[in-house]
Amino acid sequence: MVALTNQDGGILRKETFATIVSSCKETFDLCCGCLMQFLHEMQAGVEDLLGVGINVPGMYDSENEILIKAPFASWEKIGVKQYFQKKLQYENIFVENDVKNCALGEKYFGHGSKYKSYVWITVSTGIGGAIVQNGQIIHGSHNLAGEIGHIKVEYANPRKCSCGEYGCLEAYASGTAITRAVRHRTRQSPAFRRAFEEWGLSADAEGCADLAKRGIRDARSIYEQMGDYLARGIAAVINLLNPQVVILGGGVAKSMDLVLPIVSGRIGDYVVEGLAGTPIIPTALGYEAALLGTTALVLDKCKGV
């Protein structure tokens, strides 16, 4: 997704296209072409921009400006900033992990106007997080802070996670994990399988949320388990950081009316007395969180305190 925004987060131009997984350079070139086209349409040039903000998935080393690893595409050790600087012949390129940018987006265009210290959690195909303290992202020693998706939430017969470890939150509460649970249960329960067919839903996390809201027991049970695990992970964050608020985004944001009451009902069992009331709320930015996050990144780098 490439967009041109103003400094208030208003989207002037936007285009979405598929990532060319086999080639990051082709993907980057597509992005650059798209941006140049937008600027041309506005009769502007890169010199009119405050900056260019870029989301990268996976581990980004912001000290050395290297994308260490993007697991979904096996992109490794890529100098993203340098590539765009050269291609666009422009200095003000800023690159950061997409989840951290979501948290920054919230600071400038969402709940950040009300809260200075919060934790952002993306629940999507995977689970990621970012910690904001007094308006500043906590990067950690290797820019790896916020790995809430790999906090352990199960120790007895733990499931294997895509990271190679066992019992991670991501293996139990991500969209991928829910879809896996759905497939497992539809194999065992013909009635559950038929429910998806009857309502014309695909047998995945989103379809399951739909059935759960319609009161289908197997679907509710999957989300109750997912919500319990999510509560375990969020509780660890609350116990450690005592944030003003926990903000949830990502695909699960669409099913927030289903997930949030379950999490709220379970969190009291896992947090210290007095912190059970820590608010857990959906992002104010919806699907655009990561996109607005890049605008926020530019603002933060160019104008931030």
Next chain:
Amino acid sequence: MVALTNQDGGILRKETFATIVSSCKETFDLCCGCLMQFLHEMQAGVEDLLGVGINVPGMYDSENEILIKAPFASWEKIGVKQYFQKKLQYENIFVENDVKNCALGEKYFGHGSKYKSYVWITVSTGIGGAIVQNGQIIHGSHNLAGEIGHIKVEYANPRKCSCGEYGCLEAYASGTAITRAVRHRTRQSPAFRRAFEEWGLSADAEGCADLAKRGIRDARSIYEQMGDYLARGIAAVINLLNPQVVILGGGVAKSMDLVLPIVSGRIGDYVVEGLAGTPIIPTALGYEAALLGTTALVLDKCKGV
């Protein structure tokens, strides 16, 4: 413990006496009397001090300067700062939770000269923690950040913790928990009970550490379990914060040669790839960590950035 120190953490005078659990005011008065005696011996007055730093156990509300609760003594809602200010007729009184002060002590007089972002963990009768980010303590929304002792490390048939919840790190890896495990096992194993008698050791956490170092299998097994649970708790901290280092203090510091290799051997199972090498080291301050922490608190408040 009351002491007079210089600004380099040098202890000029020190006295230790038992807390009068039944009366915080009598305890405070003892402290004040002791301080005045020290000053008298040095031919000085309170006006010669940079400040007075005070450790309080339990939850301290540093915004309203109220000790909310000291669980060990059922002291509740006490205006510690105000009391000392009145009693000593002196303004520069600074009060903070003892664990947070330990972390500050490390900043000024210990590993803090090398590390700016670290997590301090006290493993003593209970387990507490404090998070330091760029040299600043993270207090959290209610000054409750750092409750690592109540992160859940067991979900299947979890033990009840003194906090009322189940499965907390403190219920598995604190000195109290080890002593409980020792008593449980000595009831089942006469040989284990005899080992304590033979070596003239008391059947508690410290005695068990001694036996473990001598190769007694039951004792080793208790510490191996404790170390595994400690690794689970520390891993949650590392995954979330990616600190430069984790510093351990408290009573367990005495058995660090026993505990650290166990924790280091287990941590890889619980942290994300690439963070398994996060150093876990003993405090540089030994038994004086909390005491030097009060000196650090005064320095931080009066001269800190």
